[in-house]
Amino acid sequence: xxxxxxxxxxxxGVAFLAAxxxxxxxxxxxxxxxxxxxxxxxxxxxxxxxFASRRGRYRLATSRTVIPPRVPIGHTATVTLRLENISxxxxxxxxxxxxxxxALGGRPRYVLDKIExxxxxxxxxxxxxxxxxxxxxxxxxxxxxxxxxxxxxxRSATGRTTFVVTPRVVGLSRSVISRTWAGEGEGRAxxxxxxxxxxxxxxxxxxxxxxxxxxxxxxxxxxxxxxRREEQRWRNRATIFLDARSFSHxxxxxxxxxxxxxxxxxxxxxHVAREGLSAQFVTDGEALRGGPFFADALLDALAVIRxxxxxxxxxxxxELRTASGVIVAIVGxxxxxxxxxxxxxxxxxxxxxxxxxxxxxxxxxxxxxxSAGSTPADGARGSGAGAAGPAxxxxxxxxxxxxxxxxxxxxxxxxxxxxxxxxxGKPTALRxxxxxxxxxxxxxxGWHVSVLDATTPLPIAWERLSQPSTVFMRRPIADPGGPxxxxxxADGSSP
Numbered sequence: 025x026x027x028x029x030x031x032x033x034x035x036x037g038v039a040f041l042a043a044x045x046x047x048x049x050x051x052x053x054x055x056x057x058x059x060x061x062x063x064x065x066x067x068x069x070x071x072x073x074x075f076a077s078r079r080g081r082y083r084l085a086t087s088r089t090v091i092p093p094r095v096p097i098g099h100t101a102t103v104t105l106r107l108e109n110i111s112x113x114x115x116x117x118x119x120x121x122x123x124x125x126x127a128l129g130g131r132p133r134y135v136l137d138k139i140e141x142x143x144x145x146x147x148x149x150x151x152x153x154x155x156x157x158x159x160x161x162x163x164x165x166x167x168x169x170x171x172x173x174x175x176x177x178x179r180s181a182t183g184r185t186t187f188v189v190t191p192r193v194v195g196l197s198r199s200v201i202s203r204t205w206a207g208e209g210e211g212r213a214x215x216x217x218x219x220x221x222x223x224x225x226x227x228x229x230x231x232x233x234x235x236x237x238x239x240x241x242x243x244x245x246x247x248x249x250x251x252r253r254e255e256q257r258w259r260n261r262a263t264i265f266l267d268a269r270s271f272s273h274x275x276x277x278x279x280x281x282x283x284x285x286x287x288x289x290x291x292x293x294x295h296v297a298r299e300g301l302s303a304q305f306v307t308d309g310e311a312l313r314g315g316p317f318f319a320d321a322l323l324d325a326l327a328v329i330r331x332x333x334x335x336x337x338x339x340x341x342x343e344l345r346t347a348s349g350v351i352v353a354i355v356g357x358x359x360x361x362x363x364x365x366x367x368x369x370x371x372x373x374x375x376x377x378x379x380x381x382x383x384x385x386x387x388x389x390x391x392x393x394x395s396a397g398s399t400p401a402d403g404a405r406g407s408g409a410g411a412a413g414p415a416x417x418x419x420x421x422x423x424x425x426x427x428x429x430x431x432x433x434x435x436x437x438x439x440x441x442x443x444x445x446x447x448x449g450k451p452t453a454l455r456x457x458x459x460x461x462x463x464x465x466x467x468x469x470g471w472h473v474s475v476l477d478a479t480t481p482l483p484i485a486w487e488r489l490s491q492p493s494t495v496f497m498r499r500p501i502a503d504p505g506g507p508x509x510x511x512x513x514a515d516g517s518s519p
Contacts, residue, residue, distance in 0.1 A: 040067075043063075048063030069172070073175045082168065085107070088161065089104045094327075096189070096192050096193055097153065101187065103149055112141060118139065118167070121165045124161060125159045127153055127157065128151050128153050129151070158186060161184060162183055165179070166181060188323075190290060200472075226250035228250060237252045238250070239251060260300065261348055263343070264352045268285075269333075271335075285354050289326060293323075336362075337362055348374055355378070360461065370471060376466070378471050382477040385477040
């Protein structure tokens with residue numbers, strides 16, 4: 025495709041050309057040869073510069089390296105650009121600009137005076153993002169200019185580089201997942217040795233199975249080769265479940281409960297991979313099977329995950345019912361039916377760990393506490409102000425009273441003092457956090473439960489999974505100034 029000779033004229037070049045034309049016309053009209061020659065010179069200068077810039081066929085080999093290519097949120101990577109002049113002539117003045125997404129900052133610009141024949145230049149700049157995602161860096165744009173700044177030609181170098189920003193990953197305690205569930209210790213050997221001939225569950229023979237594992241009694245019964253299953257193989261498996269539905273979370277941006285859940289899933293996934301467990305990742309819409317590079321695949325998937333619009337967890341529960349070993353559930357708001365379905369996914373002999381997000385603590389606008397004449401419905405609306413989803417969570421029989429915390433909730437593992445309404449002179453009935461009914465149901469089914477709110481670090485919430493915790497009481501407190509007894513059940517009855 026041919027372009028005009030004057031297509032790359034800068035403002036200075038246009039000014040030179042216009043002044044030359046005016047001078048030439050006046051010089052010709054007035055018969056002033058000096059003025060005419062000046063006009064011809066002014067016209068010729070940008071034309072010659074454009075011709076020389078287009079005739080100078082600079083060939084530059086460019087490459088880009090990002091180290092490291094994957095970083096967590098808030099960390100910095102270094103980009104190195106390498107430019108090599110593979111043409112026979114040196115280049116003129118070059119302006120290099122690398123195309124960078126807006127979320128990663130401004131575009132880096134460099135001025136290169138000259139690159140000699142076979143010369144190499146290396147340019148570096150940092151990349152940092154507070155938003156996770158998968159970004160495309162490039163292409164590199166080179167602008168060729170002449171010495172007078174009259175012509176500027178832009179050329180794009182082919183080639184893009186993928187840069188991945190993963191969720192924040194924190195270290196977790198090894199004491200939560202027992203060594204037995206990780207396939208270590210003496211528990212596996214003891215259970216294997218107690219399995220008798222009647223406990224063997226055979227399966228069909230597959231290519232590669234050892235003949236010493238053939239179960240002859242089942243082979244005679246079914247008429248085909250049957251082999252023993254590898255006992256206790258399920259012990260070193262882990263399934264991570266993340267509730268990614270949009271209405272299960274509140275808040276927007278990096279300070280939302282969804283981002284906290286994604287970071288928790290990434291931290292747990294990296295933790296179980298380092299512990300040697302064969303893991304898989306399950307959401308409300310898809311599943312990521314385990315493999316030798318499960319941690320890398322999980323981080324890549326969580327870097328681009330977005331809240332889904334699904335209304336149910338049927339696909340996830342179907343996956344969890346077939347899971348064995350350790351199940352780690354990271355969930356937001358759930359209905360009573362969904363909590364019971366989740367509780368039923370833990371089979372006998374498996375370990376269930378649940379991180380319940382107190383999503384009300386991530387609300388954009390905390391409720392006003394101690395307001396006179398406020399009703400329970402007003403408190404519920406205040407606890408979810410600015411958040412998507414229903415004002416009253418279906419898990420609760422009634423909304424949470426305002427004034428029990430920074431976001432209308434009670435921190436996990438603590439029972440606050442009663443808050444009285446000064447206008448009415450009567451103590452306000454304390455309500456447990458919205459996670460209390462789910463805690464009671466899951467603990468009743470043998471799960472280990474911990475509540476994660478906006479002020480609790482993930483390592484502390486994870487450590488609580490290995491400790492016995494109390495269940496909040498739902499009944500009101502008679503003495504608003506005295507301590508609250510512990511040990512009641514979710515419905516207010518004695519344990």
